[in-house]
Every structure is written in C-alpha cells, then in structure tokens.
Amino acid sequence: xxxxxxxxxxxxxxxxxxxxxxxxxxxxxxxxxxxxxxxxxxxxxxxxxxxxxxxxxxxxxxxxxxxxxxxxxxxxxxxxxxxxxxxxxxxxxxxxxxxxxxxxxxxxxxxxxxxxxxxxxxxxxxxxxxxxxxxxxxxxxxxxxxxxxxxxxxxxxxxxxxxxxxxxxxxxxxxxxxxxxxxxxxxxxxxxxxxxxxxxxxxxxxxxxxxxxxxxxxxxxxxxxxxxxxxxxxxxxxxxxxxxxxxxxxxxxxxxxxxxxxxxxxxxxxxxxxxxxxxxxxxxxxxxxxxxxxxxxxxxxxxxxxxxxxxxxxxxxxxxxxxxxxxxxxxxxxxxxxxxxxxxxxxxxxxxxxxxxxxxxxxx
Amino acid sequence: xxxxxxxxxxxxxxxxxxxxxxxxxxxxxxxxxxxxxxxxxxxxxxxxxxxxxxxxxxxxxxxxxxxxxxxxxxxxxxxxxxxxxxxxxxxxxxxxxxxxxxxxxxxxxxxxxxxxxxxxxxxxxxxxxxxxxxxxxxxxxxxxxxxxxxxxxxxxxxxxxxxxxxxxxxxxxxxxxxxxxxxxxxxxxxxxxxxxxxxxxxxxxxxxxxxxxxxxxxxxxxxxxxxxxxxxxxxxxxxxxxxxxxxxxxxxxxxxxxxxxxxxxxxxxxxxxxxxxxxxxxxxxxxxxxxxxxxxxxxxxxxxxxxxxxxxxxxxxxxxxxxxxxxxxxxxxxxxxxxxxxxxxxxxxxxxxxxxxxxxxxxxxxxxxxxxxxxxxxxxxxxxxxxxxxxxxxxxxxxxxxxxxxxxxxxxxxxxxxxxxxxxxxxxx
Numbered sequence: 001x002x003x004x005x006x007x008x009x010x011x012x013x014x015x016x017x018x019x020x021x022x023x024x025x026x027x028x029x030x031x032x033x034x035x036x037x038x039x040x041x042x043x044x045x046x047x048x049x050x051x052x053x054x055x056x057x058x059x060x061x062x063x064x065x066x067x068x069x070x071x072x073x074x075x076x077x078x079x080x081x082x083x084x085x086x087x088x089x090x091x092x093x094x095x096x097x098x099x100x101x102x103x104x105x106x107x108x109x110x111x112x113x114x115x116x117x118x119x120x121x122x123x124x125x126x127x128x129x130x131x132x133x134x135x136x137x138x139x140x141x142x143x144x145x146x147x148x149x150x151x152x153x154x155x156x157x158x159x160x161x162x163x164x165x166x167x168x169x170x171x172x173x174x175x176x177x178x179x180x181x182x183x184x185x186x187x188x189x190x191x192x193x194x195x196x197x198x199x200x201x202x203x204x205x206x207x208x209x210x211x212x213x214x215x216x217x218x219x220x221x222x223x224x225x226x227x228x229x230x231x232x233x234x235x236x237x238x239x240x241x242x243x244x245x246x247x248x249x250x251x252x253x254x255x256x257x258x259x260x261x262x263x264x265x266x267x268x269x270x271x272x273x274x275x276x277x278x279x280x281x282x283x284x285x286x287x288x289x290x291x292x293x294x295x296x297x298x299x300x301x302x303x304x305x306x307x308x309x310x311x312x313x314x315x316x317x318x319x320x321x322x323x324x325x326x327x328x329x330x331x332x333x334x335x336x337x338x339x340x341x342x343x344x345x346x347x348x349x350x351x352x353x354x355x356x357x358x359x360x361x362x363x364x
Numbered sequence: 365x366x367x368x369x370x371x372x373x374x375x376x377x378x379x380x381x382x383x384x385x386x387x388x389x390x391x392x393x394x395x396x397x398x399x400x401x402x403x404x405x406x407x408x409x410x411x412x413x414x415x416x417x418x419x420x421x422x423x424x425x426x427x428x429x430x431x432x433x434x435x436x437x438x439x440x441x442x443x444x445x446x447x448x449x450x451x452x453x454x455x456x457x458x459x460x461x462x463x464x465x466x467x468x469x470x471x472x473x474x475x476x477x478x479x480x481x482x483x484x485x486x487x488x489x490x491x492x493x494x495x496x497x498x499x500x501x502x503x504x505x506x507x508x509x510x511x512x513x514x515x516x517x518x519x520x521x522x523x524x525x526x527x528x529x530x531x532x533x534x535x536x537x538x539x540x541x542x543x544x545x546x547x548x549x550x551x552x553x554x555x556x557x558x559x560x561x562x563x564x565x566x567x568x569x570x571x572x573x574x575x576x577x578x579x580x581x582x583x584x585x586x587x588x589x590x591x592x593x594x595x596x597x598x599x600x601x602x603x604x605x606x607x608x609x610x611x612x613x614x615x616x617x618x619x620x621x622x623x624x625x626x627x628x629x630x631x632x633x634x635x636x637x638x639x640x641x642x643x644x645x646x647x648x649x650x651x652x653x654x655x656x657x658x659x660x661x662x663x664x665x666x667x668x669x670x671x672x673x674x675x676x677x678x679x680x681x682x683x684x685x686x687x688x689x690x691x692x693x694x695x696x697x698x699x700x701x702x703x704x705x706x707x708x709x710x711x712x713x714x715x716x717x718x719x720x721x722x723x724x725x726x727x728x729x730x731x732x733x734x735x736x737x738x739x740x741x742x743x744x745x746x747x748x749x750x751x752x753x754x755x756x757x758x759x760x761x762x763x764x765x766x767x768x769x770x771x772x773x774x775x776x777x778x779x780x781x782x783x784x785x786x787x788x789x790x791x792x793x
Contacts, residue, residue: 045739050697080738083745085697086686089619090484090732094465094739097477108598112693131598138595138602179696180587182597222583361597 043076044069044301045100047091049107051224052081056279057250057272058293062106062129065297072298073305088113096121102304104129104149104297108183118146125309127300129293130183132313132363142311149296150363151316153183154190155350156289156323157246158357159343160269161194163287163325164244165206166339167267174209174242176219176233178249182361187248187271187289189213189359197346209242216360221252230255238263244286246271257281267331274326286335288326296322315363319351410765411712414758415726417768422751423455426743430454458743465736466729476617481732483620487690489728491516491682493627493721495706497634498549498678500715504638505671506651511556511571512679513703514578515549519683521582522548524601524694525591527608527687534607541608542626542684549680550673552578557672561665567672575703583696591694601694610689623685627724630678631717637674638717647671679703708756727752 046066048059063079070077078098080091088110095103096117103124105114108131115133118126125145132148135141164173175191177184192213195206210233211218221229230247234256237245245260246269247253253271260266261284268281270288275281296314303309316322325343328335349355427433433454436446464471466485472478495512502509523545532540552574559565585591586599593602610621638644649657650667658664686698709727713719734748758765766773 078739078742080735081745083749084700085695086691086700086702087735087745089690090488090735091739094735097469097472097736098739109600109695109697111598112600112603134593134596136603138593179583179599180597181599185597222580 040074040305042073042102042305043078043098043100044102044104044304045077045095045098046079046104046106046297047088047095047110048079048081049088049105049109050082050084051107051250053079055224055250056254057224058129058291059106061273061291061293062104062297065294066104066301068294068298069301069305073302075301075305085109089116092117096124100124102127102301102309104300106130106293108181115143115146118143121145125304127297129297144311145309147300147309147311148313148363149293149300149316150313151183151186151291151293151296151322152357152362153186153289153291153316153323154193154357154359154362155318156291156325157187157190158194158197158350158355159325159346160246160287160289161191161196161208162198162346163194163335163339163343164191164246164269165195165198165204166202166342167286167331167335168206168242168244169265170241170243171205172207172209172240172242173244173246174237174240175246175248176210176221176237178221178224178252180218180220184248185211185216186359186361187246188218189361190289190357191246193357209237209240221249224250224252226252227255227258230257231259234259238266243267244269246289254279254281257284260284270326276326276329283330285326285329286331287328290324290326292316292322292324313363317351318347408714409771410762411714411759413765413769413771414712414755417758417765418751418754419459421754422747423459425750426455426458426747427451429744429747454741454743458737458741458747461737461740461743462730462733462748464733464740466733469736480618481736483614483618484732485725485728486624487619487621487728488731489721489724490621490624490627490689491685491702492706492709492727493724494623494630494682494685495679495702496709496713496720496724497627497630497717498553498675498682499706499710500713500717500720501634501638501647501678502671502675503710503715504651505647505667506654507560507668507671507675508568509553509556509571509672509675510568510707511553511574511703512675512682512706513699513701514571514575515552515676515679516683516686516699516703517578517582518548518552518676519545519680520548520687520694520698521585521683522680523608523684524604524687524698527604528602528694529590531605532607537605537607538610538688541604541688542681545680545684545687546677547680549683550677553672553676553679554669557669560672561668567668579696582694582698586694586696599696604688604692608688609692610685619690621685621689623681623689626681626685628721630681631721634678634720635717643670679706682706705752708752708759711759712755 044066046063051057051059053059053063066077066079069075078095078100080094082088082091092103092113104127106129110128111131111133114126114128122145127147127149129149132150133141133143133146173195175188177188188211192208192211195208198204199206219233221233230249230252234245238259243265244267245256247256248271257268257279260268261281267284267286270285272291274288274290275285296316350357432450433447436450440447465481467482469478469481495516499509499512523541526541526544556567556570556574559570560567591601593600610623612618613620613622638648646662646667649662650664654664682702683699687694691698705727709723710720713723730748730752734745737743738745
C-alpha cells in the first residue's frame with residue numbers, strides 16, 4: 001500500500017514539475033506581449049461591501065462609475081469584493097499595498113476601516129460612499145485625505161411619494177426597508193413626506209403602509225438579499241390594498257416586483273437605479289428614485305486625476321443632479337398630466353429652498 | 365470504488381436491527397455516526413489529496429472565468445497553444461498572488477512587509493481554530509454541532525457589550541470580556557445540549573435554528589440605543605477600547621493579536637482534555653458507543669450537555685477574537701461565515717487539536733491569500749470559497765478521493781467483501 005502511495009506521490013511531483021517546465025516560456029511571452037500601458041499614471045480602486053458589485057444597487061452603481069473612469073480617463077483600476085464584514089480591513093490593506101492612488105469604499109460599514117486606513121496612509125486618498133467620518137467622541141470630523149460621498153435622498157423620494165399618492169386608485173401606498181439604517185430610512189422619510197404633502201394640498205387621505213416617520217418604525221426585511229422576504233412583504237401590502245410599493249432593500253425588492261406583477265394592478269417604485277432599465281419588471285415600474293452614485297464616483301476620480309482631490313463632502317441633491325426621479329416610461333399615460341407638472345413644480349421648490357425635506361438621516 | 369460497501373445516507377431514519385430504539389432520547393441514527401467516523405478516521409493522505417484536487421478544480425475555474433482564456437477559446441482548434449498559455453498565465457498568476465497574500469510576498473520592498481501576509485493568515489486562522497476545536501470535541505463525542513456560527517455571534521455580543529459599556533482597568537477588562545465571550549457561547553450551545561439530553565431533540569436541527577435566532581438577535585440588539593454609537597442610527601456598536609482589546613503581538617503594522625495565543629493555548633488544553641482527563645474519556649466513550657458508555661455507568665445525557673457547553677465556550681472565544689482582536693466593533697456580520705468554515709476546519713483536522721490548528725491555518729491562508737488574489741489579478745473571491753467547499757466535498761467522500769488517486773481503502777480488510785456475503789457473516793462473528 002505504502003509503495004503505491006509513494007509511486008503516486010512521486011508521479012504527481014514529476015507531473016507537476018514537467019507541467020511547470022513546459023509552460024514556463026509561454027508565460028514569459030505572455031507577460032512581454034500582453035500588457036498595455038495606461039495612458040494616465042493613476043490607479044483608482046474600489047472595495048464593495050458584503051453585497052458585492054452585482055447587487056443591482058449601490059455597489060453596482062459605484063462600480064459603473066469606476067468602469068466609466070477607466071474607459072474615459074484611461075486610468076488603471078483594481079476592485080475587490082468583500083464576502084463579509086470582516087473582509088473590509090484586509091481588502092483595503094490589500095489595495096494600499098497595490099499602490100492605489102484613490103481608494104473608494106462603498107457603504108457605511110466601511111467607515112471605520114476606511115478612516116483607519118486614511119489615517120495610517122496619509123499619501124493615499126480615500127472616498128467613502130454613504131457615510132461621513134467621525135472622531136472618538138462620535139463628532140463629525142474632516143480627514144485631510146478622506147472624502148465622504150453622501151446623498152440627500154429624501155428630496156427625490158419626496159417627489160416619488162407625492163406622485164404615488166396622486167396616482168394610487170386604492171388610496172393606499174406602501175414602502176419598506178432592508179435594514180433600518182439611515183441610508184434606507186432617508187428614502188422612507190422622504191416618501192412619507194411626499195404622501196403627506198399630497199394629502200395636505202388636496203385634502204386627500206392616502207394612507208402609507210410600512211413606515212411611520214414620526215415614530216421611525218416600520219417594516220424591514222432584515223436583510224438585503226432575500227427575494228422571498230420581498231415577496232412575502234409585498235404580498236401582505238397588496239392584501240392590505242396597497243397598489244404602489246417602494247421597496248428600499250436592493251435585491252429584496254425584486255421579489256416584491258414579481259408579486260406585484262402577478263397581482264396585475266400594482267406598481268413598483270424602484271430605488272438607486274432606474275429599475276425600468278435594470279430589472280425585468282419594466283412595465284410595472286412607475287418611476288425610480290435614483291441615487292447617482294456612479295457619476296459621483298466618476299467625478300471624485302476625475303478630480304483626483306486632475307490633482308484636485310478635496311476632502312469636502314459631496315452631497316448629492318436634486319439641484320446638482322446627484323439625485324433624480326427616473327422617467328415615467330410606460331406610466332407616461334397613467335400618471336395624470338397635472339401631477340407631472342406638479343412634480344416639476346415641487347422639484348423647483350426643493351431646489352430653490354422653498355420646500356425643505358427633512359429626515360433624521362439627512363447628511364449634515 | 366468497487367471494493368467499498370455502500371454507505372447508508374447520514375439521515376437514515378430507520379434504526380438498524382439490534383437497537384431497541386423506542387423511548388431512548390439519545391438515540392443516534394447509525395448512518396450519521398458512521399459517516400462521522402469515516403471522516404474522522406480516513407488517512408492524512410486523503411486530506412492532502414483532497415486539498416490538491418480542490419486546488420486543481422479551482423484552477424480550472426480560474427481559467428474558465430478569465431477573459432483572455434474565453435477569448436482564445438473561440439479559436440481553440442486553429443491555435444490551441446494560445447488557450448493553453450492564457451489559461452496557464454491566469455492560473456499561475458492567481459495562485460502566485462494567493463501565495464503572496466498568504467505566506468510571503470516576494471514583491472514587497474522590506475522584510476516586514478514581505479512576511480506580513482503570514483501574520484494575516486494566522487490572524488484569520490485564530491477564530492477558525494478556536495471554533496474548530498470546539499466543534500471537534502463535539503464530533504468526537506458523536507454530536508454534529510452545526511451551531512458554531514450562532515455561538516460565535518453570542519460570544520461576540522457578550523464580549524462586545526462588556527467591552528464598550530464598562531470602563532475598567534486594562535487587564536481586568538480584557539479578562540472579563542474574554543470570560544463573557546466564553547460564557548455567551550457556552551450558554552447558547554448549552555441550550556442545544558439540554559434540549560438533546562432532556563427531550564432528544566436532534567442537535568443538528570436545534571443548532572441550525574439557534575444560528576438563525578442569533579443572527580436576528582444581534583440585528584435586533586444593534587437597533588437599540590445601548591448598542592449603538594451616540595448620535596448615529598447605524599447598526600454598529602461603539603468601538604472596543606484598548607483596555608478590552610487583545611494586545612497586538614507584532615506592533616501596529618500587523619493585525620496579529622494575542623487571541624492567536626489563546627487559540628494555541630486552547631489547542632493544548634483540548635489535547636489534555638480529550639487525551640488525558642477523565643471527562644475527555646467520557647466524551648470519547650459516548651462518541652464511540654453511547655449504549656456501551658451507558659452500560660459502563662457514564663451518564664450519556666449529562667455528557668451531551670457538558671460537550672455542548674465546552675464546544676460553545678470555544679466558539680464564544682472565537683467571537684472574542686473577532687470583536688476584541690480584529691474588528692474592534694460589534695456588527696451584524698462580525699462572525700462572517702467562520703462558524704460554517706470551522707466545521708470544515710474540524711473535519712479536515714480530523715477533530716484532533718494539531719490537525720485543527722493546521723487546517724485552521726490552511727483556511728486562514730486561503731482567506732488572506734484570496735484578498736490579494738482578488739486585488740492583483742481580479743480573480744473573484746468566490747473561487748476561494750469554491751476551493752474551500754470542494755475540500756469539504758472531498759473530505760466528506762474519502763472513497764471518491766481514493767478512487768481518483770487509485771488508493772486502497774484502509775477499511776478493506778475489515779469490510780465484508782460484496783462477492784462473498786455469506787462468508788463475511790461468519791468472519792465478523
């Protein structure tokens with residue numbers, strides 16, 4: 001028996017050695033011929049949170065910004081996906097070791113690791129999507145080489161809430177979140193205010209299910225990945241009579257869209273990206289509350305390439321088009337014309353400051 | 365392959381004849397015990413070959429996922445050398461980066477930076493070793509404890525809460541946190557132990573369910589003000605102060621912390637417990653044959669509870685390594701998937717202390733190397749998870765590995781030959 005093992009081991013070793021010898025020249029050919037030099041000497045890098053770059057949500061949007069920067073600015077890039085919360089620090093360390101000039105972390109969970117890395121590596125620039133930095137006493141702090149990329153999402157959600165209330169035929173609209181965190185509840189707060197505004201202006205009584213802005217309590221899936229949860233929550237809203245639902249939960253909302261489609265007369269409001277384009281449920285997507293993370297990431301990279309990196313926070317608003325309401329697409333004919341004009345008016349009023357949409361989660 | 369008798373499914377519901385399976389709460393399906401036994405007794409060579417096989421298959425996947433390989437595959441028959449060289453480049457670069465990220469980075473400019481990858485490997489290995497040791501004790505006592513994930517989370521909650529809430533002198537604070545972590549894990553596992561001893565509830569089901577409860581428990585706790593940072597609604601706890609953190613072993617440039625020493629000490633303790641102490645002897649006796657152990661006067665039910673308490677305490681310590689060692693905060697994802705990876709670590713290490721330490725370091729290396737592999741070559745981190753999973757698959761099926769490498773089965777002399785079933789009965793009697 002032992003002999004056979006020995007023979008097998010020896011055979012394996014010889015085979016490995018032969019394979020290595022045979023292929024070595026090919027490898028050197030490859031390295032001399034393959035690489036093309038980048039036209040700009042700049043390397044932008046990105047770390048996802050546990051959602052990954054294919055989350056149809058903010059990681060994906062951020063990654064699109066990075067990809068666009070590679071195509072348009074000719075920079076180099078590296079990106080690493082985090083499989084869990086414990087991967088953030090090693091992933092960022094890995095990118096620092098890869099000599100990145102700018103490292104962008106996507107998601108508030110990366111706040112501590114990005115901040116620690118920024119303090120330890122003063123010659124590298126960092127950016128952080130969806131969170132700002134804070135010091136040991138939890139007071140906001142500005143880092144010389146760290147730029148927060150934030151969004152006042154309530155502004156766009158407000159418009160969506162108004163439009164939903166104005167379009168609903170059952171008098172009930174709904175929203176729910178993935179996990180109760182500021183970057184989610186800010187959507188729900190804005191949506192709630194939009195519905196309230198419609199009721200106030202028109203003496204209506206459209207009811208909002210799933211979120212109470214005053215008590216900050218509502219329905220949450222508890223995660224950002226279970227489509228089944230999205231189906232269950234969506235179905236319960238439909239059973240209660242809601243005909244427009246805004247799921248603020250990344251891929252969970254796809255499950256909600258599938259039960260909405262099956263119900264027939266229920267519409268969905270997408271979040272982060274234009275769901276008419278990014279999901280297969282286009283015909284039932286009334287509109288989407290878009291957070292332009294991609295362009296914000298692109299602008300941040302582009303500034304850094306030009307040597308103009310600033311640690312000043314970027315706050316996406318309706319005014320700077322960091323936020324927006326997606327086109328109506330198939331709902332062009334279903335949303336009343338006066339509502340469409342009213343939305344444009346409201347948008348102008350928010351931009352001018354006549355209306356301020358407030359949320360506990362508003363970035364300061 | 366042909367010389368191996370068919371192995372029954374692990375969850376074979378019908379108790380084999382000869383066992384009086386009526387109101388025995390501690391009754392174990394024979395198949396599960398056999399599979400466990402099989403995994404724990406197959407040779408080291410099989411483990412090694414399982415790793416090699418997993419890396420080879422992982423290499424094929426890396427090649428298949430590579431854009432260059434996909435491009436050259438379209439004209440494979442006109443010029444196959446392009447595909448082969450592209451595949452070789454993809455695989456060798458990926459594995460070179462894996463090595464550089466896990467053991468030694470030849471590209472680093474200074475020695476400190478070059479050996480840092482290995483310290484990373486040990487850092488990641490720490491929770492895996494601790495949780496793996498606990499699971500290994502359970503496996504050797506015949507308990508298939510799947511609940512390390514929940515036990516790590518509970519350990520993390522206890523360690524974290526004591527850490528960020530109280531203000532105590534340095535060494536005392538750390539000690540209290542570590543003790544709390546062990547207690548938290550032990551209590552959580554103890555629930556499964558008591559349920560099994562009292563009611564016969566199967567530990568696999570109970571521990572899996574307790575994992576889910578733990579995941580939602582930590583999410584709920586992190587929504588309370590007591591667990592959040594003042595002025596923030598994010599589900600992230602305040603940072604753990606230095607007084608409660610494991611001291612760094614190699615200074616601030618490295619993440620390796622004293623939790624690794626705890627893991628090594630735990631391995632030595634486990635060896636003493638299982639090989640030298642009376643209680644360990646009871647654990648093993650119950651593991652190899654609960655009926656015989658009961659006849660010999662060992663309280664099987666009490667042993668189950670003690671096994672789970674011990675296993676949970678180790679898993680809880682793994683949680684302390686995360687919260688007090690590397691992350692310094694409590695978040696919902698602080699346990700990563702270590703509880704499940706640790707099952708593999710324990711199985712790969714044959715549930716023995718030394719084996720578990722080595723298997724933990726191997727998995728730590730795959731994890732730490734995977735990070736660099738992803739950053740340098742763009743190879744998805746999922747490949748590492750696939751390699752890990754393949755290792756489990758092959759470990760769980762030793763006959764498969766033996767047949768691939770044409771190794772003889774170690775059980776052959778004892779196993780009844782399928783050709784002469786009648787004669788076998790007489791031999792075994």
